[in-house]
Amino acid sequence: MKQNSFDDNFRVKRGLAEMLKGGVIMDVVTVEHAKIAEDAGAVSVMALERVPADIRRSGGVARMADPALIESIKNAVTIPVMAKVRIGHFAEAQILEALQVDFIDESEVLTPADEEYHIDKTPFKTPFVCGATNLGEALRRISEGAALIRSKGEAGTGDIVEAVRHLRSITSDIKALSSAGPQELFGFAKRLQAPLELVQEVAATGWLPVPLFCAGGIATPADAALVMQLGAEAVFVGSGIFKSENPAKTAKAITEAVAHLEQPDILVKVSSGLGTPMEGKTVQSLDVHMASRGW
């Protein structure tokens, strides 16, 4: 392995992911959104041109956001700023690195640029987050240099079911690895289509070598508390905030729900009187399943 937990550059990249734990990363499309998110307690904002719900509605090719928009959002807030690139589009990633964003999301929400290869993330100084629907996919992204994994869910739907499915799949496979014997790990590596060294590391530590966050479908404080209790270490909220009736209040409520995930009395308080959440679309009704992009 080119990099491991003791490699300097990788520890610095993973370090920022560690600092975001217990927080909410919010999708924003304007400077005004970014300020609302920061005021509500976001640990980071994801700068993009359209939230996933709008990408679904309008269709067409979804690409990296205009660098000028990202720059204006960087200048408007003091918290870390992330931005998305298309799967496999290393030139977009080079642009974001030159722009000095804090984290790059190689995201299935944008239209994939490469059907065969994800970006080799090791030469970049900027950390990458990648989506995964299962443990094998997570470990393949980590072997390519991802410093953070988020379960994919189904972005832009407000339907939590896929997020739950992916999170449960990842954590139950980690549990299976933890109780497997050394000999069985060769078979696991083959089935998961993941590097043996990483499979062995997960078996030994009982967790991924990087943090695991959750994305795709979180629309309420209860959704956030659910996925945190299922093992997510932080949440990404895309359309759920700025497609709700009261974005500022919803954003702050989700921030509090993530901090106090096991305190039902606090969840009652923050969930009350938020107005209408994002309308949402059930996963069954979709034409495009973003989670199946990438491998």
Next chain:
Amino acid sequence: MSPKKDATYIGVLALQGNFRMHEYAVERLGATPIEVKLPSDLDIVQGLIIPGGESTTMSILLATSELIEPMSKLIEDGLPVFGTCAGMILLASNLSDGRSDQISLGAIDISVQRNAFGRQPNSFECDLSVAKIGLHPFRGVFIRAPLVYSVGRDVEVLSRLSDERGASPVLCKQDNILVGSFHPELTGDDRIHKLFLSMVYSQ
């Protein structure tokens, strides 16, 4: 919970950030970590760690969780507190480049600038010399780190940068307060946590 007689309870502020790795360090050193999310969690703690994370987020959650007043009172009464990165920002008496509504506990007489080394691509590691914990260098991991640009007369500077980035203080102590701009919890080297526990034991 009812405290055990011979145990040492170290609170770790757990509203947001990298609190779990501090808990592991505390456990490795034989003390018992307690996650602090609400005022009642502070009841039996003999020391408190404020972890790295986003200081703006922690600021907001400290207010909504009604922790500011009880924490300030304990600090005033001499509770040993160790703040790393965002924790240092929250404990500093003076903050520049923060948000106007950001909370400052004013527990240590230092002036701090947030994100002073630049954005994440400028985060770095370097060896630090910390005489108090021995001759062997300590690996400093700096993530979007704050910069200490001035310290009061009563502040003891335990370590400074010594490279092209300058010579600013990175580990400071004043009475019951210890602050660092880097992340000892990410290294597995527990000597700085041990130094903090010695402050707790000497109380």
